[in-house]
Amino acid sequence: MSKKDQTPDRLDVTLAGVRGHKGAKKTPFDGDPRSLWRVNQYPSPFTLEDAPTRKKVAFKGKKDDGEDALAERAEMLADLQELMWAHVVSASEVDQREVAKAIAARVPRRTPQEKARREELFSPAVEEALGKLARGPRVLLVLQGMDAAGKGGVVKQVVTSMDPMGVEVVGFGKPTAEENREHYLERVIRKLPRPGHVGVFDRSHYEDVLVPTITGSESAEELERRTEAIVLFERELVRLGFVVIKVMLHVSQEEQLDRLVSRLDREEKHWKYDPSDADARAEFSRFQEIYAHLLEATDADHAPWHVIGADRKWYSRLAVQELLIAAFSDLKLRWPAADYDVEKERKRLLKS
Template identity: 65%
Template sequence: MAPQKSDTVELSGVPGPDTGLGLPFTGDPRQLWRVPTFLKDAPLCLGDVPTRRRRGFKGGKKSGQQALSQRAELLAELQELLWAHAIAAPADDRKAVLKSISSRVPRRSKQENARRKELFTPAVQKLLDGLEKGPRMLLVLQGMDASGKGGMVKSVVGAMDPLGVDVSGFGKPTEAEAKQHYLERIIKRLPTPGHVGVFDRSHYEDVLVPAVTGTHDEDELAERVEALQIFERELVRRGFVIVKVMLHISSGEQLDRLVSRLDREHKHWKYHPSDADARAEFGTYQTVYSTLLEATDEDYAPWHIIGADRKWYSRLAVQEVLIAALGDLQLHWPPADYDVESERKRLLST
C-alpha cells in the first residue's frame, strides 16, 4: 500500500522514506509510539501497554529484519549528512538549522532563570553554558535489564559511522561522581555538533532509582524531574535533537532473557546478582516509569514507548524514529568551496 502523505518525511539531497523502499510502518513514526497515544483519559500505566504487539507493522520477523537491513543505509546517510553539515555547511545554513531546532522551546523566562540557579550548581550551569552550539542528536535508551538496550546499539546505531557516534553507559556513580551534582557526569559525555550521542541508561536513572529505593521524598523527586525538564530545554536551545526511547519488556520475557544468561557460559558476564534484586521490584519500576515518562514527554524531547519483547520489531521501530528525526532537519549536502571540474582535471593529470 502506498504511504499516505502524512507518513512521508521530506528530505533534501537524499532519498526519503517515501521513495524506493517505502515506509515499513503504516503510521507516522514521530507519533506511533508517543506517550499521548497510550493515554486513555487516565494517567499512563505501562502495565496496559502491549509489549509484543507489532504496532504499525503488518509483516513478520523475516520482513522486519529485511526492512531493518534496507533502512540502515538511509540512516547511515542521514547521519553522514548531519556530520557534513556541522563540518562544512555555510555559516548561514548552520545558523538557520540551529535556529530551527532551538525554536522548538521558548526562550528562558525570568522564572526559569531563577529555578535554574536553584536547581543547578554553579558547576552545572558553567558546563551547560559552555556547550558548543550546533545540530546534534541525543538518543536516550531506557528500559529494564535485558530489554535490549545493548543490542539496539549494536544493530541500529552500529549501522552509522562510528567516528560520528558517541555511546555512553551510565551505571552507579563513582565515589567522585557521587559528590557532584548528578548532571555533571551527564553533561561531560554529551555529543558534539554533528555527532549522534547514545545514552544506554541516562540522566533519568537519577530520578528512577531514588524513587524506587525510597531514598528521596516526593518534593526532592519533583525537583529532580523539574531539573531534567529545564536541562533538556537547555540542550535543545543549543541544537540538540532529543529522542527518548523506553524499551518496554514484559516480566515474563525479561525472566526468560535473564535466565538464558545463566544458561550460557559466554553470557555470564552480562548477568549481575543485582539483576535479581531489580527484578523483584519490577512492578515498582513500572509504576515509577509510568509517572516519569508522562511527566517528561515533550514535543521537543519526546518519549517513545516501544514494545521490546520482539527484538527485531523494537530495533526496526527505533531505526525509523531516528530516520524521521534526522530527516526533519531538512539538511542539504554542503556545496564545494572549490572548483570541482578544476580539481577533477588536476587529479586526472597526476
C-alpha cells in the same frame, strides 16, 4: 506537559544523494514513526499496562520482513548521519544559522520564571558547563528499560550501522564518590555528544530519579525537583541544537524471565547476569509504576518519550531505527556546496 506543548511544523531534509531517498517517505510502518509509540497518546495518568510489549504496532510484515527492512534502511541512516556531519564541518554560515534557529524554535524562549527556577534547581557549575557547550546539531538517543529489555542489542544492530567515529555511546551507573559531591547533572553534561555526532545513553540521567525512588535514598520533594530539573535541562539542550529521542524498551515480565534464565543456561552469557537482576524482578511492578510516572512527567514534543514493545527484538530495533531516520529527516539539511570548481578539479585529477 507534552499535550500543551506547541511544536513548529516539522522540518524535512533534502534527501538527494542519500541512499534510499526515493523511498524515504515510505517508512516500513503504517503511520508516522514520530507518533506511533508516543506516551502522550495514552490516557492520563499513564500506565505501562496500556502499552503493548509484543504487538507489532503499525507493522504488517513478519520477522523476515522486519529484518530485511532493518538492513535496507541502515544505509539510509548511515548517509543521514554523514549528512549531519558534513553540515557541521562544511555548510555555509547562512545554512548553519537557519538549522540552528529551526531546532531552537522547538522550545519556548527562556523566561524570567524559568531562569529563576533554574537557579533553584541547577548549580553554578551546571550553568557554567552548559554555557561552555558548543552550539550545533547533534542527536541524543536515550535508551531506558528493565534488565534484558534489549538496549545493548539496539546499540549493536542499529547504532553501529552508522560511522563509529561519529557515535558516542555511554551509560550511567552508580555515581563515584567524586560524582556524589557534584550536582548530578554535571557527569551527564561531560558525556554529551559534540555537534555533528550521535550520542547514545544506554541508561541515562533518568537513573538519578529512578534509582533513588526505588531505594528511598532521596525524599519525595527532592525527586520532584530532579524531575523538573531534567525537563529544564532537556529544554536547554534543544536550544543548543540537540535533537532528543527518548525510548523506553517495554519488555513483559514473562519475556524478561526467559531472557534472564537464558543467560544462566549459556556459559558465555554468565557475565551478563547479576544476582541483583532477581531482586529487581521482585520489584517489577513497582519499577513499572515509577517508569510510567516519570515518562509522562518528562514527555514533551521537543524531547518525546516513545514506549516501544520489546518482546520482539527485531521489531524494537526497527522502530528505533525509524525514529533516528525521522529525527535526521527533520533537520532540513542539504549537502554543502563545493567551494571550488568541480570540473577544474576533475581535470586536474585525471592529469595527475
